[in-house]
Amino acid sequence: MPNTVENLLRAMHRSMDEVIAPSVPSDNPLAREQSMLVAKALAFLATQIGYLHQKDRHELLAYSDIAAGILAASDEPERPEALKWLEAAHDRAAAVAVRPDAASNDVTGAVADLTGAICALIRARKELSSKVQNALRSNVLTGSKPVLDLNRSFFLPTGFERSTDAPPPLAEILTRENT
């Protein structure tokens, strides 16, 4: 059976855009604004929904890279609790990442695990050696760029990017990082 969700979304968009929105009375600006936004949101979903799972997987890999970079800087024989959490989250993420059939919930759950552990580490940074603190700062700063590029590109059609160096198209990012 073909996946008809995109078709359905496109049909909903056309209906909103061509039939429903134009018939909203002009003296109801709130309804007019929202009907146009609903039309835009449906068009956005129709073009982006196919990328969602792949986007989540790339986010998982990017945060795994950040975690690996931090853990690599830690050579203490007895790691602080926050680092142990990160290590465990990284291991769970790796187990999900190697499964091509991992469900979306597993992938987003692993991302939540990793980001939660990294944030906990930031809050506990004073317990860390200066070497790990530096690795934490530099890995989060540089490692967040692929995550932000991915999301900026995903939301590009919503029109809020003002930067002169807009992120690459989503398909290009996903292809590039796959190779």
Place this chain on the structure above:
Amino acid sequence: MPNDMTPQDLRDCPSDAFIAQMREAYPVEPEMDRVLTRKMQSRQSATFGDFTIDHLIGCLKAMLSDKLDGAFTVHDPHWLAGGASKLQVVFDLDWDDPEQGRTTTRMVARMEPAESLNATSRPREFQLINAFKGVLPVPRVFWLDDSATWFPQETIVYEFLKGVTRPSAEASRVSGLGQTFGPEVRAALGPQFVESLARIHTRDFAGADLSAFHVPAVGTTETAMLQLNRARRVWDEDRGHDLPLFDLAAEWLSDHLPDLDVPSLLHGDFRPGNFLFDESTMQITAWLDWERGYIGDRHRDLAWTSTSTFGSFAEDGTTFLVSGLIPEDEFFARYKAASGLSVDPKKLRFYKALNSFQLMVSALGTAYRLVRLGKTHQDVLLAWVEGVGYAQAEELRRAMLEDL
């Protein structure tokens, strides 16, 4: 387990202990503490509520019955659009105006939804608009329901002023974000825009009734810390996920807090979409949406106004126009000349970073929670602005990288 984002997220229905924890962790100005605490307490019970236009007009009539001696009639009510946070109903009131006698006045009732993208203070808005009466074109404020006695939430009622937020030939932008203006419109409005900001920052507020405001200490980092705490508190109250860059940025900002040299009244959201102008005379006719105003560092307003999300590029594709109206160099040169105040690039960098941080809070934290809980009359708009958060996160990341 460091991740507290359980399926039954505690932020959906915060306990008293969680609310107390937020208040203790992030000290803010007293009025903001009241507003944020009330927001979290109301989240314990309410959903969107009965915010139909008929219901709100019923509330309005009940208030007017208590406030007015003579007969009155409310007619032609309808919703206003354009904002991203407040419910606004415009209506005509036949009444005995103490200043004009029997007349019909077009007014706006402006109320918080069950929760707002920006939890703000109606008493502050009321006082701030009054503080600029005769200084800038602002609406006449009639009534304040500051304890939600008649309306479901705090409400302000003020005069409806005529004007447009954008040239009729230009496409509309969500909440005025990135609004564009043609060269002729820019030439007419740009200088007025800067002059207005200078007037706000040089307004002598001694003697004005600003009891809802806190005056921060000069020569200290108090105002910067309070504003950082406010953003961090809202993020922690509203977020649906962890974002390592955000937590790192919070530490970086707290390490770079600037001192305050001169306390100024701030508009708080000085940008296109929040002023009206007359298309035939090209004069600004009203400054609106003072809800985010406070007393603090002028660099906060300057940085907000020149934020990338609120601006656009000129026809050459490379000249960035502050708020779509005026090239950045010219904006600051005119501001300094009009205000007599200095602009410190280091402070400007800090407040630009803080503003990116604040926009991340709104777009990635608050918008998520409100839409999830169905708290506003325009949830689809709040869901739509998520992309703003990632664009601003990248700007913040670059600012932090430059500092390393």
